[in-house]
Amino acid sequence: xxxxxxxxxxxxxxxxxxxxxxxxxxxxxxxxxxxxxxxxxxxxxxxxxxxxxxxxxxxxxxxxxxxxxxxxxxxxxxx
Numbered sequence: 001x002x003x004x005x006x007x008x009x010x011x012x013x014x015x016x017x018x019x020x021x022x023x024x025x026x027x028x029x030x031x032x033x034x035x036x037x038x039x040x041x042x043x044x045x046x047x048x049x050x051x052x053x054x055x056x057x058x059x060x061x062x063x064x065x066x067x068x069x070x071x072x073x074x075x076x077x078x079x
Contacts, residue, residue, distance in 0.1 A: 012059030
């Protein structure tokens with residue numbers, strides 16, 4: 001198989017199966033976004049559609065975010 005470029009993100013409780021939480025640095029909020037995931041390799045999962053390579057996503061939270069339309073981020077850990 002030929003090598004290809006792909007967007008991959010760390011697998012976490014807020015990633016997949018069809019949604020990721022995208023953080024907006026200007027507003028300090030994160031919102032869920034519909035995505036299509038692809039292959040999983042180790043601790044990373046491929047995002048096939050719905051995310052650009054320069055966006056910041058949430059991979060975990062101190063409590064479940066089910067049913068929320070947005071969350072305000074108070075503190076941020078740098079990768």
